[in-house]
Structure formats: structure tokens, C-alpha cells
Amino acid sequence: MAAALQVLRHLARAPLSPLLWGGPLARLASSMALAEQARQLFESTVGAVLPGPMLQRALSLDPDSGQLKVRDRSFQLQQNLYLVGFGKAVLGMATAAEELLGQHLVQGVISVPKGIRAAMESAGKQEMLLKPHSRVQVFEGAENNLPDRDALRAALAIRQLAEGLTADDLLLVLISGGGSALLPAPIPPVTLEEKQTLTKLLAARGATIQELNTIRKALSQLKGGGLAQAAYPAQVVSLILSDVVGDPVEVIASGPTVASIHSVQDCLHILNRYGLRAALPRSVKTVLARADSDPHGPHTCGHVLNVIIGSNALALAEAQKQAEALGYRAVVLSTAIQGDVKSVAQFYALLARVAGARLTMPGAGASVEEDEQLYELAAELQLPDLQLKEALEAVVGTRGPVCLLAGGEPTVQLQGSGKGGRNQELALRVGAELGRWPWGPIDVLFLSGGTDGQDGPTEAAGAWVRPELISQAAAQGLDVAAFLAHNDSHTFFCRFQGGAHLLHTGLTGTNVMDAHLLFLQPR
């Protein structure tokens, strides 16, 4: 078995050769080459939203005049640039920003996850690390994505920097997912502990990120436009890496440079919905009651330019280009995949079935019931930007290999105490579903990966599967259903074919949710 795997690994690295297409060995080789291409395309997806390339695309500086261009706006730099940032990807973003604009940078403060510098160091990612004499001060905090004393210290240093600025200054704000927990500054008398408890309760009761961040904004000095207000009258440019479906700037990291439009009534509805209104601490009631009668009204943000510089859509667009360069007919299906992982897995498997049938038998297609089932499932998932009809139409008549790309963040209802992540669980479920049908002359592969390189509390970014998964697992004595029942997808993939189906990228230094790639290749 080990020897066979060695051969497979060798074949996987071999360039695609027409001589290999045909007999059983050729089929094996082509399917492994497919896995290698899938890996490469996942890496291209992540590569498009790495901090360096993103910042270079977003900013252009004329070194002679000191004119900084961001989108269609120009700013005069003259040793008047300040930088703040908070989020899981902000260390690399700050490094890239200092590299580009360093000669004008006076001072910076960033709040990043505990241990991130050591992790980047040990992963050999020097490009994510600030230089020894950097002007940017780094605070590490918010272990397990929860606001803590260290993050509070960082938030106060960021506020102090912002409040000291004048109308001649430009504040660059770097924002990415995880920013809410890394910028806690509760409005007194609300304490950090009270905010922490409320956040945990809301999350545990299933509040969406929109709901959670509405409450965070109402109780925070810096969220919901508070940071922009603190920096006034300086100009503010926020460069935002989106980790939320649809890229809503007011939700990502709780919109510290976007005026909040929510009322106290909105907050009370949310607290009611999750049964938390009655048990609210007195301090929270006081702050909400005060907001109702605040004579200043919501923060104004006319001096701010908010720019999304990286998103799932941008990452998938790059992967689509790369797939086309490899000879695939590539279509982006959706960048807003949400919903229970079981339904999402059924959707992808049925999609493979319906698209595969159109690819190999353009006249016949899958059964009418299967077509209908696919559209019903898509409707249930309520994916606002889904290009299903377009993707299926593109497949008909292609005859060559097809790659369907999508992204988002499905949810896993944890039932077991196993080890896994939503990408590995999705891949395993899709693999199990694909085993229901014979595939004839077509190679199918599905890959799911977290763009941050870490899927749940595991070392892997995700996994890839093929329709043979169930039978190959059974031959190894592995019962897929039993692993799924305990949310134990990581343990499964570690054992299955010696871990060959796991995606290992290490921490990538970016995060635009997950990427899902479905490949259909006629033999």
C-alpha cells in the first residue's frame, strides 16, 4: 500500500502527458494529476488575496510627488501617514503597507491574534513579519477569538493614536476578519467581562454575524463608526479584507469606520430573539437606554474612504482564470454558499451528477427528477448570487474538462466530540454522496478548503474527495457514516490513504472564508 502511494505521489507531480490517457494506469495517473491541479487551483485562490499582492493592487504611490492613489481618490503624503489595524490577516497587511509607504509612515498600532508572529516565524513566512525597526507597534491578544485584556489594551492604544490626529494627517486602517474581538472598547459602565459573556451567549445560541455585530456596535466606543469619529478631522482610508458573505463593510469587524444604521430597537429585537433580554446586566441596559436619547446621533463618516481590497469573489475570479489557462471551462457558481453542511453537500453531489450527465450525454442528461431536486435544493439554500442555470448551460456542449467554483461558509451543527472542520466535513459528506451513482467515463473531484489554511481546530486547510471514497474507505476498514456521526472528519482523513486527501497549506496569513472546487473531467 505504501509503495503504491509513493507511485501515486510521483505521478501526481508528473506533468500532464497525453500518453498517460487511456488504460487503467492512465486513469489512475490522470485522476492523481487532477488532484494536483485541484491543489494548485486552491493555492491560486489563496494567492490572489495574500496581503502583499492585495495591498499592491489597492495602493499606488508616486515616489516623486508623494501622491497616494486609492481607487479614484488621491492623498498627499508628507510624513503625515498613520496606520492602525485589527484582524487575523492584519500582520501581513501592515508589513506590506509599511513596505510600500514606509517613508511617510509616522506611527502605527495593530491588534493581531495571540501567537501569530511565532506561528508565521515557524512557518518561514518572513513576508508576513514586520522588519526589526518597524514603526508599527504590535499587540497580540483575543485568544480563541474572544476579546480579552490584551486586546483591550490594543484598542485603547489605537483610540489614543486616532484621537491625536489633525486635519493634515491620513489614517490608514487595515481591517480583516476577527477584527471585532481584537478591538474591544466597551462603553462604560459595560465591562469587558460583560461584553465577553454576551458575545459568547449570542454566538452559542446561533446568532448570525450580522446580529452579533449589531450588538457589539451598540456597546462599543470604536465599532460602528467610532474609530472614524475618533480620528476626525484626519482623513481616513480603510482597506478591508472581507470574511463575510456579500462583503458588507458595516458588518466586517463591526464596521469601525462605517456609521451604524441600527437603532436600539434592532438590538432589543435581537436580544429578545435569543432569550437574552430579561437577563441583561444593568450596565448594558444603561448604555442602550442612553443611546436612545443620545443628542449627537450616529457617528458621521464623510471623511472616510472604505475599500474592499480582498474577498471571496476576487479569490475565485483568480482561480477561474487559472483553471481556464489549464484548459477547463470554468464557471463561478456563487460566493455566498451558506447553510447546513449536510444540505450543501447534497447540493454539490447532485450538481456533479446533473452537470456530469450533461457533459457526457448532452442529449440525455440526468433524470428530470434529479434536475428538479437540484433546483429545489438550491432554492432551499437561498443562495442570492447562485449562477446554477448559467453553469449548467455552460457545461452542455463543452465536452472538455469543467471546473465549477464557489465560496462561502456553510455551518456544522456539532453533535460529536470528534476532530474536524467545516471543510473536511463538507468534503467527506460530498464524497459519501458521490458514491451513490456510477460515473462512467468521467473523473469527478471535489475540494473544500479554508483560505486561512486552518479548518476548525485542525492542522489541515481542508480535503478533496472522489466518488470511490466510500468503497476505498471500506476496503481500509473505515466506516464513513460512523466518522460523520461524531463530526470526526479530520480523524477519517488522517487515516484514509495515509492522509493523502488532506490539504495542508499552513497558516496562509489571509482569510476570505472557504473555497469549493468541483472538477468534472471526461476520460
Ligand SMILES: Nc1ncnc2c1ncn2[C@@H]1O[C@H](COP(=O)(O)OP(=O)(O)OP(=O)(O)O)[C@@H](O)[C@H]1O
Ligand atoms: N469536529 C468538527 N467538525 C466539523 N466542524 C467543526 C468541528 N469543530 C469545529 N468545527 C467548526 O469549525 C469552525 C471554527 O473553526 P475556525 O476557527 O476555522 O472557523 P471560524 O471561527 O469561522 O474562523 P474563520 O472565519 O477565520 O475560518 C466552526 O464553524 C465550527 O463549527
Ligand SMILES: O=C(O)[C@H](O)CO
Ligand atoms: O471580526 C468579525 O466581526 C468577524 O470576523 C466578521 O468580520
